[in-house]
Each structure stands twice: as structure tokens, then as C-alpha cells.
Amino acid sequence: xxxxxxxxxxxxxxxxxxxxxxxxxxxxxxxxxxxxxxxxxxxxxxxxxxxxxxxxxxxxxxxxxxxxxxxxxxxxxxxxxxxxxxxxxxxxxxxxxxxxxxxxxxxxxxxxxxxxxxxxxxxxxxxxxxxxxxxxxxxxxxxxxxxxxxxxxxxxxxxxxxxxxxxxxxxxxxxxxxxxxxxxxxxxxxxxxxxxxxxxxxxxxxxxxxxxxxxxxxxxxxxxxxxxxxxxxxxxxxx
Numbered sequence: 001x002x003x004x005x006x007x008x009x010x011x012x013x014x015x016x017x018x019x020x021x022x023x024x025x026x027x028x029x030x031x032x033x034x035x036x037x038x039x040x041x042x043x044x045x046x047x048x049x050x051x052x053x054x055x056x057x058x059x060x061x062x063x064x065x066x067x068x069x070x071x072x073x074x075x076x077x078x079x080x081x082x083x084x085x086x087x088x089x090x091x092x093x094x095x096x097x098x099x100x101x102x103x104x105x106x107x108x109x110x111x112x113x114x115x116x117x118x119x120x121x122x123x124x125x126x127x128x129x130x131x132x133x134x135x136x137x138x139x140x141x142x143x144x145x146x147x148x149x150x151x152x153x154x155x156x157x158x159x160x161x162x163x164x165x166x167x168x169x170x171x172x173x174x175x176x177x178x179x180x181x182x183x184x185x186x187x188x189x190x191x192x193x194x195x196x197x198x199x200x201x202x203x204x205x206x207x208x209x210x211x212x213x214x215x216x217x218x219x220x221x222x223x224x225x226x227x228x229x230x231x232x233x234x235x236x237x238x239x
Contacts, residue, residue, distance in 0.1 A: 008229045010182030012056035014204070015045065016196055018188030019212030026212075032076040037214040039084055044218040049129055050095055052225070056130045056178055060196050064104070064138030078112050081135070085115045092119065096128030102174035103137030132178065139198040146172040175200055183228045185221075187213045205231050 017038060024034030042059065049057045062077060092099055099119050106113070116135075149172050153159040159168065170176060181197055181204040189210040193201070207224045209216070 006052055006225065006229065009052060009054055009225060010205075010228055011054070012058065012179050012181050013045075013049065013054055013183045013185065013225075014058040014060070014181045014197055014201070016060045016184070016186040016188075016194060017041070017213040017216075018186060018190055018194075020214060022188065023212040023214045031073055032080070034212075034214060035077060035080055039080070041213055041216045042084075043088075044216075045221050046097070046129070046131060048218050048221050050097070054129070056132065058102070058132040058134060058175075058178070058181070058197070060134045060137070060194075062103075062135045062137070063195060064136055064141055065195065067107075067136070078109055082112050082115050085119055089119055089122070092123050092131070093126070096126045097123060097131050098126040098129065099123045100130060100132045100177075101135055102132055102142075103135045104141070105135065107136045130178065132175070134196065137174070137196070139195045142174055143199065169199070173199065180204070183207060183224065185209070185224050187211050187216045203233070205233065 020034035020038045021031040022034070023037070024031050045057065045059075048054075061081070066077070067074065091097075099116075101116055101120065105116065108116070116133075146169055150159060150164060150168065154161050154164075175197070178200075181201045184193075184197070184201050184204045185207045186192075187209050189208075189212075191208050205228050207227055209220065209224070211220060
């Protein structure tokens with residue numbers, strides 16, 4: 001499908017990139033091999049977002065629950081994160097991509113944390129695409145943090161409890177500078193949210209595919225966008 005056919009593209013696409021480990025297992029490889037190959041699908045989605053003018057792309061890279069995986073796999077994921085950031089640094093800068101991180105950045109190893117902070121600083125003025133990596137992220141924890149912050153502000157008379165509304169809550173989320181999600185894509189055949197952006201996807205359209213993440217290519221991303229455009233988004237209203 002040609003770009004000019006897209007007249008109602010989502011402003012914010014979020015992706016749960018599921019299936020790397022199963023993809024590797026299918027071909028007799030270790031799980032890390034699946035994660036490595038999944039980076040090609042990441043590049044495809046970034047490239048298509050840039051080409052089509054999608055302004056916000058959020059990728060579920062590493063959840064708070066992922067810390068419970070075997071140590072060797074966690075270490076491999078962190079090493080891959082650092083390698084990918086180093087490898088993509090010039091591409092991010094030259095293509096006007098602004099890198100953001102949502103999640104508990106301080107829980108990461110120093111090398112990953114330092115690399116992320118460096119590239120976030122280098123790309124902070126870029127405007128073509130906001131690329132948001134959800135790392136050490138859990139939506140329940142995010143909401144708990146919001147409640148704590150707002151409660152402290154109420155206690156210290158910074159905010160009145162009477163003024164707490166959706167806008168106040170949005171201002172305290174990790175995604176405070178981002179619009180709500182329009183389209184949520186999940187690969188890997190599962191049909192669940194897995195503690196991802198629970199507040200932000202309240203009216204998002206859901207797109208589930210059986211494709212494992214390393215098999216999700218640019219044409220599959222386009223298919224998801226095409227499907228989104230056929231949806232009737234009423235936001236609780238009657239047309």
C-alpha cells in the first residue's frame with residue numbers, strides 16, 4: 001500500500017515485541033539469538049514510522065517482571081541494549097529521532113544507564129520521531145508511583161485533592177510528555193497487555209498477530225496500520 005493511501009494514521013503506536021525466545025527455539029538456537037534478530041524488526045518499524053510521519057513509537061523492551069528471568073538472559077539483553085544503542089546512535093541523530101526512556105532507569109546496570117542518558121541528551125532536540133523505550137517498566141508500578149507523588153503533594157499543600165483529575169495524573173506518569181496510545185500492536189500470538197501502559201491505552205485500538213517478533217517486518221507493520229484505519233473509533237460516543 002502506498003503512503004498516500006494513509007489518511008488517518010495513528011499519532012502514537014505502541015508495540016509489545018513478543019516471541020523472540022520462541023522464534024529462536026523453533027530453529028534450535030538460544031533465546032539470545034532471537035533477541036538479536038528482533039532488532040531488525042525494530043529497525044523496520046522505526047523506518048516506516050519515519051517514512052509515514054508517525055510521531056510517537058513506544059517499544060516494550062524490558063518489563064519489571066523480566067528481571068525474574070535467568071541471570072544469563074538478563075545480562076544478554078542488557079548487553080544487546082548497549083550494543084544496539086551504540087550501533088544506532090548515528091542513525092538516531094541523522095534521522096531526527098528523539099530517544100526517550102520510560103521506566104525505572106536507575107535500576108539498570110551502569111553501562112546501559114550511562115549509554116541511554118548520553119543518547120537521550122544527544123537527541124533531545126530532534127523532532128521527527130519520538131522513540132520511547134519502555135525499559136524496566138511496569139504499568140502497575142508506574143501508577144503506584146503516581147499515587148505516591150500526588151499524595152505527597154496533597155500532604156504538602158502543593159495540590160488540592162479537589163483538583164485531582166485526569167490531567168493531574170497524566171502529568172505524573174512516565175509518559176507525561178506523550179499523547180495517549182492510538183494503536184497497540186502485540187506479536188507472538190498472545191492476547192494480553194502484560195502490564196504495559198494500562199492508563200495510556202484506555203481507548204487504544206488493539207492489533208494482535210501470531211507472527212513472532214523477528215518475523216514482523218515492514219509490510220506487517222503496514223498491515224497493522226491499514227487495519228487501524230478501518231476501525232471506527234467512537235471513544236464511547238454514538239456515530
